[in-house]
Amino acid sequence: MTLPDRPAALALDAADPLAPLRAQFEIPPGLIYLDGNSLGVLPRATAARVQQVVQQEWGQGLIGSWNSAGWMALPQRVGDKIARLVGVGEGEMVCADSTSINLYKVLAAALSIVQADAGAASRRVVLSERSNFPTDLYIAEAICRERGFTLELAEADGIPARLDARVAVLMLTHVNYRSGRMHDMAALSAAAHAAGALAVWDLAHSAGAVPLALARDGADFAIGCGYKYLNGGPGAPAFVWVHPRHAGRFWQPLAGWMGHAAPFEFTPEYRPAAGIARYLCGTPAVLAMAALECGVDTVLAAEPLGGMAALRAKSLALTTLFAELVEARCAGHGLSLVSPREADRRGSQVCLTRTEGGYAIMQALIARGVVGDFRAGSGALPDILRFGFTPLYTRFVDVFDAVEHLHQVLLTGEWRRPEFNRRQAVT
Amino acid sequence: MTLPDRPAALALDAADPLAPLRAQFEIPPGLIYLDGNSLGVLPRATAARVQQVVQQEWGQGLIGSWNSAGWMALPQRVGDKIARLVGVGEGEMVCADSTSINLYKVLAAALSIVQADAGAASRRVVLSERSNFPTDLYIAEAICRERGFTLELAEADGIPARLDARVAVLMLTHVNYRSGRMHDMAALSAAAHAAGALAVWDLAHSAGAVPLALARDGADFAIGCGYKYLNGGPGAPAFVWVHPRHAGRFWQPLAGWMGHAAPFEFTPEYRPAAGIARYLCGTPAVLAMAALECGVDTVLAAEPLGGMAALRAKSLALTTLFAELVEARCAGHGLSLVSPREADRRGSQVCLTRTEGGYAIMQALIARGVVGDFRAGSGALPDILRFGFTPLYTRFVDVFDAVEHLHQVLLTGEWRRPEFNRRQAVT
Numbered sequence A, B: 001m002t003l004p005d006r007p008a009a010l011a012l013d014a015a016d017p018l019a020p021l022r023a024q025f026e027i028p029p030g031l032i033y034l035d036g037n038s039l040g041v042l043p044r045a046t047a048a049r050v051q052q053v054v055q056q057e058w059g060q061g062l063i064g065s066w067n068s069a070g071w072m073a074l075p076q077r078v079g080d081k082i083a084r085l086v087g088v089g090e091g092e093m094v095c096a097d098s099t100s101i102n103l104y105k106v107l108a109a110a111l112s113i114v115q116a117d118a119g120a121a122s123r124r125v126v127l128s129e130r131s132n133f134p135t136d137l138y139i140a141e142a143i144c145r146e147r148g149f150t151l152e153l154a155e156a157d158g159i160p161a162r163l164d165a166r167v168a169v170l171m172l173t174h175v176n177y178r179s180g181r182m183h184d185m186a187a188l189s190a191a192a193h194a195a196g197a198l199a200v201w202d203l204a205h206s207a208g209a210v211p212l213a214l215a216r217d218g219a220d221f222a223i224g225c226g227y228k229y230l231n232g233g234p235g236a237p238a239f240v241w242v243h244p245r246h247a248g249r250f251w252q253p254l255a256g257w258m259g260h261a262a263p264f265e266f267t268p269e270y271r272p273a274a275g276i277a278r279y280l281c282g283t284p285a286v287l288a289m290a291a292l293e294c295g296v297d298t299v300l301a302a303e304p305l306g307g308m309a310a311l312r313a314k315s316l317a318l319t320t321l322f323a324e325l326v327e328a329r330c331a332g333h334g335l336s337l338v339s340p341r342e343a344d345r346r347g348s349q350v351c352l353t354r355t356e357g358g359y360a361i362m363q364a365l366i367a368r369g370v371v372g373d374f375r376a377g378s379g380a381l382p383d384i385l386r387f388g389f390t391p392l393y394t395r396f397v398d399v400f401d402a403v404e405h406l407h408q409v410l411l412t413g414e415w416r417r418p419e420f421n422r423r424q425a426v427t
Helices: A006-015 A019-024 A044-060 A062-068 A071-086 A099-118 A134-147 A156-162 A185-194 A275-279 A286-300 A307-329 A358-367 A396-412 B006-014 B019-024 B044-060 B062-068 B071-086 B099-118 B134-147 B156-162 B185-194 B275-279 B286-300 B307-329 B358-367 B396-412
Strands: A093-096 A125-129 A150-154 A167-173 A198-202 A221-224 A238-242 A349-353 A373-375 A384-388 B093-096 B125-129 B150-154 B167-173 B198-202 B221-224 B238-242 B349-353 B373-375 B384-388
Touching: A006 A396, A019 A044, A044 A062, A044 A286, A044 B044, A062 A071, A071 A093, A071 A221, A071 A238, A071 A286, A093 A275, A099 A134, A099 A167, A099 A198, A099 A221, A099 A238, A099 A275, A125 A134, A125 A156, A134 A150, A134 A167, A134 B134, A150 A156, A156 A167, A156 A185, A167 A185, A185 A198, A238 A275, A286 B286, A307 A349, A307 A396, A358 A373, A358 A384, A358 A396, B006 B396, B019 B044, B044 B062, B044 B286, B062 B071, B071 B093, B071 B221, B071 B238, B071 B286, B093 B275, B099 B134, B099 B167, B099 B198, B099 B221, B099 B238, B099 B275, B125 B134, B125 B156, B134 B150, B134 B167, B150 B156, B156 B167, B156 B185, B167 B185, B185 B198, B238 B275, B307 B349, B307 B396, B358 B373, B358 B384, B358 B396
Parallel strands: A125 A150, A125 A167, A167 A198, A198 A221, B125 B150, B125 B167, B167 B198, B198 B221
Antiparallel strands: A093 A238, A221 A238, A349 A384, A373 A384, B093 B238, B221 B238, B349 B384, B373 B384
């Protein structure tokens, strides 16, 4: 395949049926934003919607807006919209709390279910991937301590071999936050079930980025993040899904009043709501959830254009082009590809590594208006230059220009400047 | 004392040194809002600040705003501001998650501490008040189930007698959400400590309403709500405080990455941050926390005018006036006062009851532009008409007019109209 030059990249954009979706967003002029896998960009609709919630619903409607503005139903309404993006049914998902907290809820429920079915003495292991996103590992570590389980970590390829009769729950993030590698949800869920374990999936880097069919692919529980590919804004609420066969079986321990069967009866005893509503806890975060809904709507806007399948096709075209252009244009500069070459094993990001200078190279790119991020290596994990490609708003010409900037940063040695070598914490 | 007529009420407002604080808020013209104990009104600064966060910090600054706009520090910054309102030190409080979730964190830590100090076999009871806000009871019930403890409930006056060697934790809401009755935090914390238990306080109806000195008054842990007297907006984030002598002792189980000692090292093992930061869990809810900060600032604006002590004096003047006017003007209409007459036992609300028609009376009042709320009774608890008096924005003339409306609703029998007798869920 001949790699495109800039006019050819522009021609790809001109021919892209999804190109009009970009107009849904406020993107700073001239910026090439390849960090939507960390924080999605601002939808144009959000500012006005948030103002409406603040000034009209809260400011004017006040307490009455819990009913009149539908605030009480927000967790279900937004949950139902996200459900369409991840292939689950209406009424099976709610929007609530943070990813970490939702993971605690589902792990607690999953462990309770396994223990009830398998007996308390057996199956004392939660199995996960060593390079899973740390908050997932921390939450699992904490709940394992609480309940006398052990968290065991395996390398990605070693997971199937570790699924045995000791494992209660397999907990994985579908697309790895560092490498962009995507697990085979169907195969691993089936392997977990064959071993008698339940499968908990974190969709933080999947929802809105790759097509999902949670129930078909054997997921028992799933949680995910609102501020990455769903464009919900910084610290947006998260979501939680429980397979309907499990949803009614156990309380999750964060049994707040919004998960009660009748919150406004104010009974002293907890009586869990039917189904997924028992995974709610406190009062809904109305402002944040309204912003998230605008973000989810930007992804749903792709439905008439082919939906998640069309977004996935574009995402793969973008990431493939980026990887190929980097290898062609930046050859000899010490970069290597960390993300899988195989399309079906790759999420919507491309990660590069270099033995030296990764942080400074990313800073130099950011100074040029190409925003990705850097993740420091540790132990066996290499330093990572991470580039996310949100197909809703990333253009082929952005990919082309980003690689040209990367090439210039390397060619000129620009990244060696002192100002690009001072570290700051970045999400 | 002679009760004021309307000109006298207006004169009280004219002489009120706190009266200018009302200009901080957007209050719908003509509305008498006596429900700030459920959802505080909109501060004038909030809409612009939220727009700034949405359009500038998120829209333009994008991922860089985690550093450049101080998003990472929001939980501590807002926590430090709330700390000033509840009499605790800088660096001792964070803003995070919901009240329910923060309660789970502190109960988990408190139970761990008691068990470590007292031994696992003894002290298996969490003691609370039967009419505590239900979400607190549900969370306590859930964690008791998880850990093999028992939740025991007592009537308010019976609590001291129930504090014995079986009790691990006394968990109370400082001001009761139904009755407005305020516990003596110092006396009950001391009684808990004398019995060898820890004291966990929910400040949902106290923070921003009554002066607090948590450490002086023996609190071991405290949590509270951002959307009542702190005017943070619907579903605003909550706060959590842990006495410094406990803060470093145990993990709380919601051990997400923001509570890690070095979140951006992305280590697979959890290493809790020093002090209160380990009570953080997921990514901060930036939009919601920015709105909450504006609300907290409206309370801090009272500092040059005497701060919480001055607000409390006005609050008591308002609630006392309301109760006295109701008893004088509405005599013979079957209303009785549920809230304590003694000022030092009353929060910033006044609750009335009536054997019949409470819900409809409140609906009729709301139709007249006087907003309080209704809480249905159950068992021994009576129906409640609940009126909250936020001293930041409630005027003496509002109190006078509200009672006149109440009188008219009762005198005319207006509340018997069918439209006031159809139930809806209201927070």
